[in-house]
Amino acid sequence: xxxxxxxxxxxGDDNVSSAAQCTTQECFEKYWSSSSGNVLEGELSSSAVxxxxxxxxxxxxxxxxxxxxxGPISAGNESSSSGAVIGSSDSTPISAGAxxxxxxxxxxxxxxxxxxxxxxxxxxKPVVSSSSETAPQPANDFVEDHRSECQIGNIPSxxxxxxxxxxxxxxxxxxxxxxxxxxxRREEIGAMYEKLMFGTKPRNPEKVEGSYSGGKLTIKVTDKxxxxxxxxxxxxxxxxDKPKPAMIGFGGGMMGGCGSLxxxxxxxxxxxxxxxxxxxxxxxxxxxxxxxxxxxxxxxxAWAWGVSRIIxxxxxxxxxxxxxxxLAMTGCSxxxxxxxxxxxxxxxxxxTIPQESGSGGASLWRVGAQVxxxxxxxxxxxxxxxxxxxxxxxxxxxxxxGRENTLPFDQHMLxxxxxxxxxxxxxxxxxxxxxxxxxxxxxxxxKEVYDALGATENYTYSxxxxxxxxxxxxxxxxEVKDFMNKFLLGKDAKTGKIDYSKNTQTINFKKSEWIDWxxxxxx
Numbered sequence: 001x002x003x004x005x006x007x008x009x010x011x012g013d014d015n016v017s018s019a020a021q022c023t024t025q026e027c028f029e030k031y032w033s034s035s036s037g038n039v040l041e042g043e044l045s046s047s048a049v050x051x052x053x054x055x056x057x058x059x060x061x062x063x064x065x066x067x068x069x070x071g072p073i074s075a076g077n078e079s080s081s082s083g084a085v086i087g088s089s090d091s092t093p094i095s096a097g098a099x100x101x102x103x104x105x106x107x108x109x110x111x112x113x114x115x116x117x118x119x120x121x122x123x124x125k126p127v128v129s130s131s132s133e134t135a136p137q138p139a140n141d142f143v144e145d146h147r148s149e150c151q152i153g154n155i156p157s158x159x160x161x162x163x164x165x166x167x168x169x170x171x172x173x174x175x176x177x178x179x180x181x182x183x184x185r186r187e188e189i190g191a192m193y194e195k196l197m198f199g200t201k202p203r204n205p206e207k208v209e210g211s212y213s214g215g216k217l218t219i220k221v222t223d224k225x226x227x228x229x230x231x232x233x234x235x236x237x238x239x240x241d242k243p244k245p246a247m248i249g250f251g252g253g254m255m256g257g258c259g260s261l262x263x264x265x266x267x268x269x270x271x272x273x274x275x276x277x278x279x280x281x282x283x284x285x286x287x288x289x290x291x292x293x294x295x296x297x298x299x300x301x302a303w304a305w306g307v308s309r310i311i312x313x314x315x316x317x318x319x320x321x322x323x324x325x326x327l328a329m330t331g332c333s334x335x336x337x338x339x340x341x342x343x344x345x346x347x348x349x350x351x352t353i354p355q356e357s358g359s360g361g362a363s364l365w366r367v368g369a370q371v372x373x374x375x376x377x378x379x380x381x382x383x384x385x386x387x388x389x390x391x392x393x394x395x396x397x398x399x400x401x402g403r404e405n406t407l408p409f410d411q412h413m414l415x416x417x418x419x420x421x422x423x424x425x426x427x428x429x430x431x432x433x434x435x436x437x438x439x440x441x442x443x444x445x446x447k448e449v450y451d452a453l454g455a456t457e458n459y460t461y462s463x464x465x466x467x468x469x470x471x472x473x474x475x476x477x478x479e480v481k482d483f484m485n486k487f488l489l490g491k492d493a494k495t496g497k498i499d500y501s502k503n504t505q506t507i508n509f510k511k512s513e514w515i516d517w518x519x520x521x522x523x
Contacts, residue, residue: 142325144308144346147203150184152191158406164366165409166517167416167449179453179522182419189413190345196408199297199394201305201345210313212320217273219313221292228288230279232310237271238321245488246271246322248307250331250338261330261353262472264480270488271322273310277338280306283390298393300360303338304345311348326350326488332470334390337361344417351422351487353480356470358434359386360393362415362425364445365404367438367514380435415446420455422487422495426476429465429503437507439463444498444509448519457496458487465504475502 153171167189168175176185194200205223212218215237220229238244247270249261281287281302289302307329314322328351331339336357343352354362359381368380378385387398400407415423425446427439443461450459460479467473472480482493500507 142348144203144311144348145187145190146183146347147187147190150187152188155188155192155195156408157196159408160406162366162405163516164364164412164445164514165407167413168452168517168520175520176522177520182453182522186417186419189409189417192409193344193414194301196400197298197393197397198301198341200293200295201297201301201308202293205309205312208309208312208316210317210320212317217310217313217317217320219309221309223292226292228292230288230306232276233274234320234322235272235274236269238323240318240321243318243321243323244269244271245326245328246273247328247330247484247488248273248275248310248342249329250303250335251276260332260470260472261355261480262477264472264477265484268481268484268489270328270484273322275307275310277303277306277335283334283392285391296394298391298397300338300341300392301345304341307342308346308348311346324348328353328484328488330355332356333358334392337392340414340418343421343423344414347421349418349421351424351483352418353424353426353483355426355472356428356431356434357425358431358439359383360411362411362427362442362446363435363439364410364412364442364514365400365407365438366410367441368435369402369404371435371437379432380438381433411442412445412449415442416449419449420453420458422458422483423450423460424479424483424495425461426472426479427461427463428467428469429463429500429505431465431469434469436463436465436503436505440500440503440507441509441514444511445515447498448515452519452522454522460495461498461500463500464502466502 155171159165166175168185170176170181170185171188176182202223205221207220207222209220209222210217211220212234215234216231217234218229218231220227232248234246236244237246247261247265249272251274277299279288281289281299283299287302289297289305311324311327314320314324314327327349329339329342329349330353332355336354337360339352339354340357340361343349343354357363359365359368363380365383368382371380372378372382382401383404384398384401387393387401388395404410415425425443427436427443428434429436429440440461440463443463447456447459447461450456460483462476462479464473464475479495479499482495485491486493486495
């Protein structure tokens with residue numbers, strides 16, 4: 001029990017061509033915005049398979065068993081009819097289970113498709129210049145976000161909606177009608193999260209500098225007269241001339257401890273970047289981020305800011321040997337929450353892999369509240385608990401506890417912010433505190449946005465029980481490898497499904513119970 005308690009504390013949560021063929025936001029933006037539908041030809045990295053050094057230090061791995069079965073939330077539920085769903089369709093009443101106090105569809109093409117080459121005149125925007133001989137320059141769509149291009153309307157602080165809010169309904173009361181509209185709708189969703197849950201993510205600091213030596217990248221940020229720096233470790237890096245795709249991992253990241261993807265990454269020739277979020281914003285308070293920006297933000301958005309500055313520095317430091325156009329992000333538990341926020345708020349992340357993120361991550365607030373009401377106790381981590389633990393969110397967010405139906409968003413919309421970029425959500429069935437049912441329902445509801453954007457193959461939700469917290473089971477290894485091969489290395493792989501066939505209980509997502517909006521087919 002002592003080992004388990006320590007592990008849970010350390011990990012965090014418990015008890016305390018088509019657009020679908022694109023792999024980067026740059027590709028998607030060019031695909032959607034070009035009037036002809038053409039995109040610029042780009043080279044994809046296809047590094048040779050090699051051994052992956054996974055021997056870096058561990059940050060508190062957990063060696064505990066599954067906490068047992070959890071009863072399903074409701075009887076008579078039906079499986080969603082959209083997309084490939086692998087799971088049970090039986091209905092079983094909710095049961096007590098083991099109560100713990102602790103907390104493909106296969107693409108037919110042979111590889112990630114390189115878009116067809118087109119003439120420069122069809123994909124470039126002219127640069128205003130006094131000289132008529134100045135050659136036009138292509139637009140830079142490889143950016144952190146598009147907030148500066150969008151007008152954000154009035155953000156409601158309260159609604160009356162027991163169902164999941166419509167991700168396609170703009171703040172102006174009009175539903176978006178095209179893929180191009182998603183750019184600013186995505187920014188509206190982000191602005192809602194910043195105002196009500198996470199706090200503001202500072203953008204465009206005055207200066208970001210990077211220096212690389214001995215496998216360590218040091219990032220120095222200067223903004224508004226203040227400066228701060230932090231470092232990350234890079235292993236198995238490429239060279240300036242032959243950069244490698246990279247996985248950024250929180251803390252122990254993919255190399256061990258919380259957020260570990262275990263041996264799932266073996267044999268993939270990618271670099272590994274280890275980011276310790278305490279170097280930017282420790283949960284105990286203070287830290288570099290809050291020395292620069294003391295505006296009441298939560299630590300999660302501070303971590304997301306830190307990763308964005310890592311990417312800024314990597315862009316300016318080619319000697320680090322990292323292919324910034326093929327970056328992935330991963331983390332587990334509280335770092336899974338951080339991983340989802342990183343992918344949601346920075347479009348330069350090509351692949352996002354949150355693992356067991358629980359409440360505040362890829363898990364629905366409304367459904368979690370319903371589970372707790374049916375159980376008669378806090379079975380799933382509630383909003384007030386998540387809203388105060390680890391200073392993850394702004395202090396006022398906890399006021400939504402008990403009135404989750406007034407939130408103008410739910411977590412399927414945070415997940416949707418990653419779309420249409422690649423997203424693999426890994427969940428652990430049998431961990432009550434993490435919310436087996438609200439996480440599963442979030443995974444299924446979030447797929448609607450990927451379907452609407454024609455990017456179904458870029459999304460997989462996977463839930464499997466029978467293993468310890470943050471200990472990736474062998475059954476999910478192939479999904480990790482498939483996503484990394486396809487979206488980091490440009491190799492052929494099967495992706496795009498909802499899979500909870502190895503759960504510890506029967507779960508049935510009845511779409512009509514939670515969704516009263518139609519999923520559009522955006523063009």
